[in-house]
Amino acid sequence: MQVVVVGAGLSGLTVARRITDAGHDVIVLDKGRSSGGRCATRRIGDAVLDHGAQFFTVRSDEFATTVDEWLRAGVAREWCRGFGAGDGHPRYCGTNGMTTITKHMTEGLAVRYSQMVFNIEKNNRGWWVHLDDGTHLAADQVVVTCPVPQSMALLVNTDLQVPDGIRNIEYDRTIAALVVVNGVTNVPVPGAVQNGDATFSIVVDNQLKGVSPIRALTLHCNAAFSEEHWSNDLAVTHERVMSLAQSWIGDATVVEHQPKRWRLATPRTTWHERCWAHDGIVLAGDAFAGPRIEGAVLSGMAAAAQVLG
Ligand SMILES: Cc1cc2nc3c(=O)[nH]c(=O)nc-3n(C[C@H](O)[C@H](O)[C@H](O)COP(=O)(O)OP(=O)(O)OC[C@H]3O[C@@H](n4cnc5c(N)ncnc54)[C@H](O)[C@@H]3O)c2cc1C
Numbered sequence: 001m002q003v004v005v006v007g008a009g010l011s012g013l014t015v016a017r018r019i020t021d022a023g024h025d026v027i028v029l030d031k032g033r034s035s036g037g038r039c040a041t042r043r044i045g046d047a048v049l050d051h052g053a054q055f056f057t058v059r060s061d062e063f064a065t066t067v068d069e070w071l072r073a074g075v076a077r078e079w080c081r082g083f084g085a086g087d088g089h090p091r092y093c094g095t096n097g098m099t100t101i102t103k104h105m106t107e108g109l110a111v112r113y114s115q116m117v118f119n120i121e122k123n124n125r126g127w128w129v130h131l132d133d134g135t136h137l138a139a140d141q142v143v144v145t146c147p148v149p150q151s152m153a154l155l156v157n158t159d160l161q162v163p164d165g166i167r168n169i170e171y172d173r174t175i176a177a178l179v180v181v182n183g184v185t186n187v188p189v190p191g192a193v194q195n196g197d198a199t200f201s202i203v204v205d206n207q208l209k210g211v212s213p214i215r216a217l218t219l220h221c222n223a224a225f226s227e228e229h230w231s232n233d234l235a236v237t238h239e240r241v242m243s244l245a246q247s248w249i250g251d252a253t254v255v256e257h258q259p260k261r262w263r264l265a266t267p268r269t270t271w272h273e274r275c276w277a278h279d280g281i282v283l284a285g286d287a288f289a290g291p292r293i294e295g296a297v298l299s300g301m302a303a304a305a306q307v308l309g
Helices: 010-021 061-073 099-106 148-154 223-229 234-249 293-308
Strands: 002-006 025-029 041-044 047-050 076-080 091-094 110-112 117-122 127-131 136-139 141-144 171-182 192-194 200-205 216-221 253-267 276-278 281-283
Touching: 002 010, 002 127, 002 136, 010 025, 010 099, 010 110, 010 293, 041 171, 041 253, 047 216, 061 076, 061 091, 061 099, 061 293, 091 099, 117 148, 127 141, 141 293, 148 253, 171 223, 171 234, 200 234, 216 223, 216 234, 234 253, 281 293
Parallel strands: 002 025, 002 141, 025 110, 141 281
Antiparallel strands: 041 047, 076 091, 117 127, 127 136, 171 216, 171 253, 192 200, 200 216, 276 281
């Protein structure tokens, strides 16, 4: 069986791993230049900053098994047991940034980057997956793991009856700032503050977190702030975010700073099943099993089970 997986995020890589291990031909396509999707790590000079997902928790036995494998492989580690007072529940992260995990997951998989899928079309035997470079791939089954609006756009020329409860899923946005600093900031050990003020949902010191050799902050604006400022001028908004960030930067000196924006950051609602499938097309991702890393992996597992029958 030939399977094409669209998306090399946690969901797509989980699907691809399982179907490849079952002996099938799998090609993963991603429009990005590396794996991870919303699990993203960026370098700015010597600094290393996670700028999408910051950490993950484990709520299910299925995901615990996967996390145990990551821990044994040395690609994930426990970061802390909560921020502030702490609640005793482990928060995990990638050993050298969140993409340490997704890089590990790609080992032995056929993953093609900078491959933008723009259309999926039915043929007599299965499906064509059309790329924006004019080429196409044939597939018996296609697993689409993009954020839902992007998945829907790929299926626009099919007659698949995707339920409205999936089709209408909307996403919160996240405006972020990445700030390399010199000196000690106001972010305390173990390196993160959640909802510490009216603007930021999380502020992370990537050095205290243990992923960056030098001090660098990731600041995520909350959904309300991000929505309110999304359409404003990028430079003006970034300047405002930097001014609001000052209370976390403290007396440290800003060396470099960059804006980052996630248009489809977090699904506001999720479908009640871990994936949706019809006629050789499977839809998966965190909109199906929970808006977090665990949800993406669980959805990937369900999509693989669906493909393998
Ligand atoms: C700012 C932010 C902070 C977060 N913080 C946390 C956190 O602390 N803890 C947590 O558990 N979760 C967090 N999350 C959520 C977590 O990142 C996601 O739930 C998870 O990474 C989703 O994985 P996925 O595989 O479903 O989707 P994605 O990671 O979005 O993967 C989809 C992939 O599809 C690719 N793609 C899209 N369209 C196309 C196309 N046309 N052709 C080819 N490829 C395409 C994309 O490039 C992407 O790589 C956060 C998310 C964001 C944005």
